[in-house]
Amino acid sequence: MGADQPGHGFESRVMRERKSLLVRADASTQIGAGHVMRCLALSKAWQCSGGDVTFACAEVLPALRQRLQQENFEVLAIEAEPGGGQDAQRTGELAKQLRSEWVVVDGYRFGPDYYRRLRGSGLRSLAIDDDGRFDDYCADVVLNQNASASQAMYKSRQPYTKLMLGSSFVLLRPEFTRAPGGRKIPEIAQNLLITMGATDPENVTLKVVQALVEMRSDNVEIRVVLGSGYRHAAELRTLVSNLRVNISLEENPPDMVPLMAWADVAISAAGGTCWELAHMGVPAVVIAISSDQAGIAQAVEARGVARNLGCHADVSACQIVNAIHELISDKQRRHSMSHAGQQLVDGLGAKRVVEFLQQKA
Numbered sequence: 001m002g003a004d005q006p007g008h009g010f011e012s013r014v015m016r017e018r019k020s021l022l023v024r025a026d027a028s029t030q031i032g033a034g035h036v037m038r039c040l041a042l043s044k045a046w047q048c049s050g051g052d053v054t055f056a057c058a059e060v061l062p063a064l065r066q067r068l069q070q071e072n073f074e075v076l077a078i079e080a081e082p083g084g085g086q087d088a089q090r091t092g093e094l095a096k097q098l099r100s101e102w103v104v105v106d107g108y109r110f111g112p113d114y115y116r117r118l119r120g121s122g123l124r125s126l127a128i129d130d131d132g133r134f135d136d137y138c139a140d141v142v143l144n145q146n147a148s149a150s151q152a153m154y155k156s157r158q159p160y161t162k163l164m165l166g167s168s169f170v171l172l173r174p175e176f177t178r179a180p181g182g183r184k185i186p187e188i189a190q191n192l193l194i195t196m197g198a199t200d201p202e203n204v205t206l207k208v209v210q211a212l213v214e215m216r217s218d219n220v221e222i223r224v225v226l227g228s229g230y231r232h233a234a235e236l237r238t239l240v241s242n243l244r245v246n247i248s249l250e251e252n253p254p255d256m257v258p259l260m261a262w263a264d265v266a267i268s269a270a271g272g273t274c275w276e277l278a279h280m281g282v283p284a285v286v287i288a289i290s291s292d293q294a295g296i297a298q299a300v301e302a303r304g305v306a307r308n309l310g311c312h313a314d315v316s317a318c319q320i321v322n323a324i325h326e327l328i329s330d331k332q333r334r335h336s337m338s339h340a341g342q343q344l345v346d347g348l349g350a351k352r353v354v355e356f357l358q359q360k361a
Contacts, residue, residue, distance in 0.1 A: 018050060018051055018052050019046075019049070019050070019051035019052070019101045019358060020051065020052050020053075020054070020098045020099050020100045020101060021043065021046045021051055021052070021053045021054070021100060021101060021102055021104060021357075022053075022054050022056060022091070022094060022095045022098055022100040022102070022103045022104070023039045023042075023043060023053060023054070023055045023056065023103075023104045023105075023106070024056045024057075024078070024087075024091050024103060024104065024105045024106070024107075024110070025039045025055070025057065025104075025105070025106040025107055026057050026058050026059040026060065026082055026107055026109070027057070027059065027060050027061045027064050027198070027229070028059040028060075028061065028199075028229070029061070029199045029201060029229045029231060030199070030201055031059075031107070031108075031199075032197055032198055032199045032201070032229070032271070032290075033061060033064055033197070033198035033199060033227065033228070033229060034197065034198070034271050034272050035106040035107045035128070036055070036057070036060065036064055036068075036106075037064075037173075037198070037272060038106065038128065038145070038171040038272050039055070039104060039106050039128070039171075040067070040068065040071065040073075040173060041171035041172055041173040041174075041350050042104065042171050042350050042353060042354065043055075043071075043073060044071065044173060044174050044350070045171075045350035045351050045353070045354045046354050046357075047071075047072070047073075048174075049354055049358065051101075051358075052098075053073050054073065054074045054075075054076060054094070054098055054100075055068055055073050055074070055075045055076070056076050056077075056078050056090075056091055056094055057075060057076070057077065057078060058077070058078040058079070058080065058081075058082040058087065059082070060075065061198070061199075061228055061229045062228075063228035063229075063252060064198075064228060076094060078090050078091065082107070082109045082110075083107070083109030083110050083111065083114055085113075085117065087114070088113075088114045088117035088118060089117065091103060091105075091118070092117065092118055092121040092123055095118075095121075095123050096121070096123075100123070101124070101357070101358070102124050102125065102126055102140075102357050103118055103123050103124070103125045103126070104125075104126045104128065105118075105125055105126070105127055105128070105139070106127075106128035108133070108292070110127070111134055112134055112135070112136040112137070112138055115127060115137075115138045115139045116138055118139075119138065119139075119140070124140045124141075124360075125139040125140055125141075126139060126140065126141045126142075126143060126353075126357065127139035127141070127142045127143070128143050128144075128145075129142055129143065129144045130144060130146060130292050130295070130296070131144075131148075131153065131292055131295055132144075132152075132153025132154055133292075134156075135156055136156050136157070136158070137154050137156065137157035137158065137161050138157070138158045138161060139161060140160065140161065140162065140360075141161070141162045141163075141164060141356075141357070142154060142157065142161060142162070142163050142164070143164045143165075143169055143353060144163075144164070144165050144166075144169075145166070145167065145169045145170045145171055145275070145349060146166075146167075146295065146296050146299060147166060147167050147296075147299040147300065147302075147303050147344065148295040148296060148298065148299035149165035149166050150165065151163060151165065164352075164353060164356065167275070167344045167345055167349070168346075168348075168349060168352060169349040169352060169353055170275040170279070170345045170347075170349040171272075171349055171350045171353070172275065172276065172279060172345070172347050172349060172350060175255050175256075175257045176257060176276055176279055176280065176347060177347040177348075177350075179257050179261065179279075179280060181281075181342065182281075183280070183281040183282075183338050183342075185264075185331055185334050185335045185338060186264055186331070187331050188219070188328060188329060188331075189220075189264035189265045189283075189327060189328040189329075189334065190219055190220055190221060190264060191220075191221055191223075191262050191263050191264045191265070192212070192220055192221065192222045192223070192263065192264070192265050192266070192267070192324065192328075193222075193223050193225070193259055193260065193262070193263035193265070193266040193267070193268075193282070194208055194209065194212075194222065194223070194224045194225065194266070194267045194268075195224075195225040195256070195259075195266065195267075195268050195269070195273055196208070196225075196227075196268070196269045196287075196289060197227055197269045197271055197273065197289065198227030198228055198229050198230070199227055199229035199230060199231075200227065200230050200232075200269070200289065201231075201289075202289055202290075202312055202313075203232045204269070204287060204289050204312045205224060205226070205230070205232070205236065206232060206235065206236055206239070207312070207315075207317070207320075208267055208287075208320055209222075209224060209236065209239065209240070209247065210239070210317065211317035211318075211320040211321055212245075212320065212321065212324065213243060213245055214317060214321055215321055215324070215325070220246065220328070221246045221248075222245070222246060222247045222248070223247075223248050223249075223250055223259060223262070223263075224236070224240075224247060224248070224249050224250065225250045225253060225256070225259065226249055226250065226251045226252065227252060228252045233249075233251065236249065237249065256273075256276065257280070260276065260277060260280040260282050261280065263282050264282075264283075264328075264334070265282070265283050265284070265285070265324065265327050265328060265334065266282045266283070266284040266285070267284070267285045267286075267287070267320070267324065268284050268285070268286050268287075268306075269286070269287060269288075269289045269293065270286040270287065270288045270289070270293035270294070270296045270297035270300070270308070271289075271293055271296065274286060274296055274297075274300050274305070274306065275345050277306075277341065278300070278305050278306075278340075278341030278342070278344050278345045279341065279342065279345040279346075279347055280341075280342075281338035281339070281341050281342045282338070282341070283306070283327055283333070283334040283337035283338055283341075284300075284305070284306040284307070284337070285306065285307045285309060285320070285323045285324060285327065286300060286301075286306045286307070286308055286309065287309050287310070287311075287312050287315055288308075288310060288311050288312065289312050291311075294310075294311065297309075297310065303340060303344055304336060304337060304340040305337055305340050305341045305344060306337065306341075307323050307326075307327065309323060
C-alpha cells in the first residue's frame, strides 16, 4: 500500500503524531501573571517543536487570555477551587481528552496531593517551582529556573522525581531569545526603566516613582511599565502629569525587548523579569514585592547581576535613590553586571526543557 496522500486520512495521522501539552496555571491581580508568562515561554518552545498547547485556567487576566489566544493557544476554564481535588480531576480529564504527553503545572496553590492525583490518573506532570516550600515533591519532573535553586530544596521528593535546576533552564519567550546580543555601556547612564510586574498589587511602582522624583536630574529619562493588571494607573497618570521631570508611562507594552534594549539601568521586581533583564544585559536594582521573590533577589545579587534592596516594605526612598545614583555613575559596575547577566542566562532554557520532555514522551 502506498504512502498517505494529503487528505482526511493523512491529516488525521499528522494530528495524532503532534505532541500535546496541557498547561495548568492562573493569573490574577493578586497572584500576578508570572506563572502564566513563563509557561507561555515554555509553550512557545513546545509549539516551535511542532506540538500543540492548551492552557487550563481557573483565573486569567483578560489581556493575558487575549495574548495566549493570539499565540494560537486554546484557553479552557477550570471551574473548581484552584489546587483542590476537583481541579485536579478536571485537569486530568482534559489531559486525557487532549492526549497530552505532559501536564505542566505552575503555581503555589498546587500542593503534593494535586500531583498525586494526576499521577494516579496515569498522567505525567512537570511542576514549575521557585523555593522548595512543600514537604513532598511527587511530580515526575520539578523545574526551578532560579539561580538560587539547589537539590537541598528538594530532599523530600519521590525517587522517580527528576530535577531541572538553575539558570540553564530559564524560560524566556522568543522575542528575548531572538534579541541581538551585545550592549553599549555609556559613561553615565541616562535611560532608566521601572518594571514591577503585570499587576504590582502592593503598588511599589508608585513608591519607586515618588522616590526618583527627588533625584531631580535633568539628564535621566525614566520610562515606567504598567502591566495589564495594574490597578493604580489613574493615580500614577495624575502624579506624572503634575511633575516637571522626564517620565513617560508604557501601558501594557506588547513587547518588552525594545524597552530593555533602550534601558541603561532598570529597577525591577525580583520575579521572572530578573532573568529577562539579565539575558538582555541590563544592570538592575531589584526589590522583592512578595515573600517568594526574596530568594531570587538574593541570588541575582550574589551572582553580580543586580543590586538587591530587599523587601519592598522595608525599602526607603533614600535607599532607592542612592542605589540608582551609584549605578548611574559607575560604568565599571554596570559593565560587570551586564556581562554577568548575559553569561548567566543564555536563552536556551525553554528549548532544553522541551527536548527533555519530548525525549521522555
